[in-house]
Amino acid sequence: MEVDRVQAIASLSTNVDTIPSEFIRSENEQPAITTLHGVVLEVPVIDLSHSDEENLVKLIAEAAQNWGLFQVVNHGIPDEAISKLIEVGKEFFELPKEEKEVIAKTPESGIEGYGTSLQKEIDGKKGWVDHLFHKIWPPPVINHKYWPKNPPSYREANEKYAEKLREVSDKLFKYLSLGVGLEGHEMKAAVGGDDLIYLMKINYYPPCPRPDLALGVVAHTDMSSLTILVPNEVQGLQVFRDGYWYDVKYIPNALIIHIGDQIEILSNGKYKAVLHRTTVNKEKTRMSWPVFLEPPPEHEVGPISKLVNEENPSKYKTKKYKDYVYCKLNKLPQ
Structure with a gap:
């Protein structure tokens, strides 16, 4: 079936x-109306090379509680690995349409592959974005048929990035765990331990003639436990705070960390998933590379028992991750 890709429409x-009417958001979503202009939100920036672990735990826990979002610098992923990841992703999206369609999503592929629409949108509206999904870790879940063969260095760049990213995510889980009074290993174990799935997504937001009316990705919290994101240099991430949408100031070569729904659930609401969305640009293409750290589909996630007591009863149901995803994508109550 022929699908209209946003890149072709652009x-x-x-x-x-x-722009086509299906991309025009309602007034309560339009960026021109709902963004607090002239203010760039400076979210917490945390230096992961800091030797004072106690202070790091405190800073990360505070950011996860009060913001649901923070940036990390000196994270240990070489700048070259990040720039290579960006370069090969950009090259893929610049290929002729026919080459990209070779790895297009199918009903059998599930989330993986090249595509455009993602979840049920109210009133049939669409986001101004195309994307590519594929799993990058652990080895048993990787299916290279959804990885671009072109450019030839695509696989190597993603494998190198995945290797370094796992070291960063292990640190983050440890600090988040210690930040709510658990032992360092407990939070990662609660989302699947070594079976945790690393799902790469590349978002491609082509130039849009009416960025005042359209959104790249509609307001949402991530279903994952954590999301670790690299954007290109084009502004686009917005966060909802104190009743307004704000642009988020990005620091080159930092990683943007989103607290996702599963960490909010595990922490029994102590940490907060961040409500965010993406705007688009009139002249420039924006791209981003989020990696979603997801529990395996059959893994049950609920508040960690040590964080539940009479004063702080369980605020969330325990359920299999795949059931959580189904409800969220189909806009059903959890």
Whole structure:
């Protein structure tokens, strides 16, 4: 079935001042109306090379409680590994349409592959974005048929990045665990331990003639436990705070960390999943590389028992991750 890719729609829209009606958001979502302009939100920036672990735990726990979002610098992933990841992703999206469609999503592929729509959107609205999903860890869940063969260095760049990323995520889980009074290993164990799935997504937001009316990705919290994101240099991430949408200031070569729904659930609400969305740009292509750290589908996630007591009863149901995902994507109550 022929699918309209946003990249193709954008290339037809270069000299016009309109976009198809299915991309025009309602007034309560339009970026021009709902963004607090002239203010760039400076979210917490945490230096992971800091030798004072107690202080690191405190800073990360505070950021996860009060913001649900923070950036980490000196994280140990070489700048070269990040720039290579960006380079090969960009090259893939610049290939001819036919080459990209070779790894298009199918009903059998589930989330993996090249695609456009993702979840049920109210009133049939669409985001101004194409994407590519594939799993990058652990080895038993990787299916290379959803990894681009072109550019030839794509696989190596993603494998190197995945290797370094796992070291960062292990640190983050440890600090988040200690931050709520658990032992260092407990939070990672609660989301699947070594079976935790690393799902790479590349978002491609082509230039949009009416960035005042469209969104790349609609407001949401991530279903994952953590999301670790690298953006390109084009502004686009917005966070909802104190009743307004704010642009988030990005630091080159930092990693942006989102607290996802599963960490909020595990912590019994102590840590907060961040409500965020993506805007688009009139002249430039924005891209981002989030990796979602997800429990295996059959793994049950609920509040960690040590964090539940009479004063702080359980605020969330315990359920299999796949059931949580089904409810969320289909807009059903959890």
